[in-house]
Amino acid sequence: MGELPFEKIKREKIVSSNKYRFPRTPMLPLDILLHNGIIIIDKPAGPTSHQVSDQVKKILNIKKAGHSGTLDPNVTGILPVALDLGTKVIQALLNAGKEYVCVMHVHDDIEEKKLRDTMMSLVGKIRQLPPVKSAVKRQERTREIYYLEILEINKRDVLFKVGCQGGTYIRKLCSDLGETLGCGAHMAELRRTKAGPFNESQIVNLHTLADAFHDYKKGNDSALRNIILPIESGVSHLPKIWVKDSTVNSICHGAPLKIQGVAAIESEIKKGDMLAVMTLKNELVLMAEALVDTETILKKSTGRVVKTLRVFMI
Numbered sequence: 001m002g003e004l005p006f007e008k009i010k011r012e013k014i015v016s017s018n019k020y021r022f023p024r025t026p027m028l029p030l031d032i033l034l035h036n037g038i039i040i041i042d043k044p045a046g047p048t049s050h051q052v053s054d055q056v057k058k059i060l061n062i063k064k065a066g067h068s069g070t071l072d073p074n075v076t077g078i079l080p081v082a083l084d085l086g087t088k089v090i091q092a093l094l095n096a097g098k099e100y101v102c103v104m105h106v107h108d109d110i111e112e113k114k115l116r117d118t119m120m121s122l123v124g125k126i127r128q129l130p131p132v133k134s135a136v137k138r139q140e141r142t143r144e145i146y147y148l149e150i151l152e153i154n155k156r157d158v159l160f161k162v163g164c165q166g167g168t169y170i171r172k173l174c175s176d177l178g179e180t181l182g183c184g185a186h187m188a189e190l191r192r193t194k195a196g197p198f199n200e201s202q203i204v205n206l207h208t209l210a211d212a213f214h215d216y217k218k219g220n221d222s223a224l225r226n227i228i229l230p231i232e233s234g235v236s237h238l239p240k241i242w243v244k245d246s247t248v249n250s251i252c253h254g255a256p257l258k259i260q261g262v263a264a265i266e267s268e269i270k271k272g273d274m275l276a277v278m279t280l281k282n283e284l285v286l287m288a289e290a291l292v293d294t295e296t297i298l299k300k301s302t303g304r305v306v307k308t309l310r311v312f313m314i
Contacts, residue, residue, distance in 0.1 A: 002147030002163045004097030004194065006237040011266040013240075014298065020263045022242070025282040028230060030221050034060060035084035037228040042203035043071055043079040043192075052206070053081045059210050068093035069166065069195050077192030078203060082234065088310055089234035092274065092287055095166040096196030096237055097146060103190075104174045106156045108183035116150060118180055119160065123148050128172055143168040157188065197237040202229070231312065232284045235276035239269045239290075241305065242278050248285055251277070252313050257288070257305045259297055269294040277306065285313045 028036075043052050049070045057065035066087040068080045077100075082090055106115070122145050129140045146163040153159075162170065171187045178185025193200055204212075204227050212223035243251065247261030263280060273290045288306035297305060 002099070002149060002161065004099065004146060004163050004196075006097065006197075009268050011239060011268050013242075013264055013266055014294070015264040016262060020242075020244070020280060022264075022280050022282075025230075025232070030216065030225055030228070033083075033225075033228045033230065035062060036086045036231050037083050038086055038089070038231065038234050039081050039083065039204065039209065039228055040195075040198050040202040041067075041079045041081050041209075042200075042205045043076055044205070045074050045076050048073050049079055052079055055206055056081045056083075056209065059206065059213055066090055069098065069192075071192060072171070072190075075190045075192065077190075078195045078198055078200065079192075080195055080198055080234070082231075083228070085312075086231045086234070088312060089231050089284075089287075091310060092235050092238060092276075093196045097163060097194070098166055098168070098192060098196075099161065099163045099194035100170050101151075101159070101161050101191045101193055102170055102174070103188040104158045104160065104177070104185055105188045106158065106181065106183060106185045107178060109156065110181055110183060112153060115153070115158065115181070119148060119150060119158075119177065122173070122177070126173075128169060128176070130169055130172065141167075145173075161193070163194070197233065232276075232278075232282060235284060235287065238287075239266045239273055239275045240278050241265050241269075241275060242280055242282075243285065245280060248279055248313065251308070252285065252311055254308075257308075259300055259303050259305055262297060262305060265294055265297055267294050269297075274309070275306065279313075283313065286311045 049067045053065045053067040062084050064084050066082050068090045125142055125144050127140055128143050144165040149161045151159040170190055174185050174187040212227055216224040242264040243261050244263045251257050269290050270293050271290055275288055275290050277285045277288055286308050287310045288308050291304055291306055
């Protein structure tokens, strides 16, 4: 089974002193989650991603909802939708790895070995020109294919699973593959099965969401509570630093996080990594860029640790 880059890294939590206690993460009231959470929608074929997030906003009667990682109208699958203040976490998800299951139709009969060899040659760094209709500037760029698994070949139809860097166009991947094969190919069907830390075990459709919200208004919140994830779920794939209680307020108001304020840190953090800064209760304080690696923080007693990118805790 293929793994996205963050899934391959086995991080260890390193505590700077045994005097720090890490209590259980508090269960937030549902009315707070409604304005600060994430819902993993199973996007249907037909509407745009924007229309789906707008529908979530209307169902929940909130002011704002934003999606991470646009899916074409006819593509289905995982669409993370952040609610109100939770939209600030979308930045952490945009460049996270994605997984898709695709049906590709090849335009001519191709020897199976040639087809398999050609497809497997795509694993690694590729150059890709975004399609004419895309949300980004149309210039060639490098993207990475983390894994590609052919699930079934039925005459000219190929079912495959691909894990790739955020911003990879699978439709373009299929057409480029067809050019390499010399016969042409196109994407016939596509479903997203992973988006960063989220997978299909967490999805909910719009009808189920509407029913759960109706029950919530009637006094039964159990279904809705199972659907709305806390904002911290949006950074669960990022490396983490935990800070002392006495440090939280100052870094929320612009003070730099220094080594003296760190209570615990995960292993394998590298300079330049995007990471999440957490309280001892596992509450998200801010997203930041690492200025030093794990080993440096453990060895030194002073110095700045991160560059703040987004503050979540007020």
